Amino acid sequence: MHIDAEPEVTTTELTERECWEYLAQHDFGRIAVNVRGTPSVFPVGYSVVPGGILVRTRPGSKLLAILLDSRIAFEVDERTDLDGWSVLVTGEAEEVDPGSNEWHTMPAAPFAGADAHVLLLLTPTQLTGRLLHRG
């Protein structure tokens, strides 16, 4: 099988500050966790808050996996015909009290429904991102 030639792609690494800017401009990403050693991914609504990323989700097996192994990855991306970007957060997740006044920005959960009453705070240990342009 022959792999077709693809157009030239320019890749630019984002600075940490630029990664935060991209994250702050969006509200929907994907969180990856280990469930008994096997990776799993699920889509979540989020907000950028001081100190990290606040994620809203439902109680369930994924949440239990996070409580057992708090290491997570969180990814946000977007593509158009000519451009694309992605930001990857690696870090720790912990459940936080929704009754706390510490955060004033509530993550959207447009498709999670009324039972998405669990809040997770993701604390990044590493933040990387790339901007891609076809040309």
Added chain:
Amino acid sequence: MHIDAEPEVTTTELTERECWEYLAQHDFGRIAVNVRGTPSVFPVGYSVVPGGILVRTRPGSKLLAILLDSRIAFEVDERTDLDGWSVLVTGEAEEVDPGSNEWHTMPAAPFAGADAHVLLLLTPTQLTGRLLHRG
């Protein structure tokens, strides 16, 4: 902090056949792997082929992680204002020979560039999906 009431969300579990249909209609997803026990996620182009999902990527540390621990998760999703869906594949990944004639569908790699010459075959062990509707 008060969690605002969200509109009712209807959730429908997709059958395995429906999951394959959604996967076949798209070409861009995210693969999650363990890198020394820590989850990581990266966006990839893909094609559905007989027996699994063919992913095109660059050589690098993520690929090395897959060769060391072949368990992966692969996720595709889409949202509009009123609807959303996501499909999650859990399974095994193996590098395959791009010179093989076994596959006639080549995954797109519009943003991966000329060095995206590595092919991975994902073989699902579990396939789940959800359709979400606000209303």
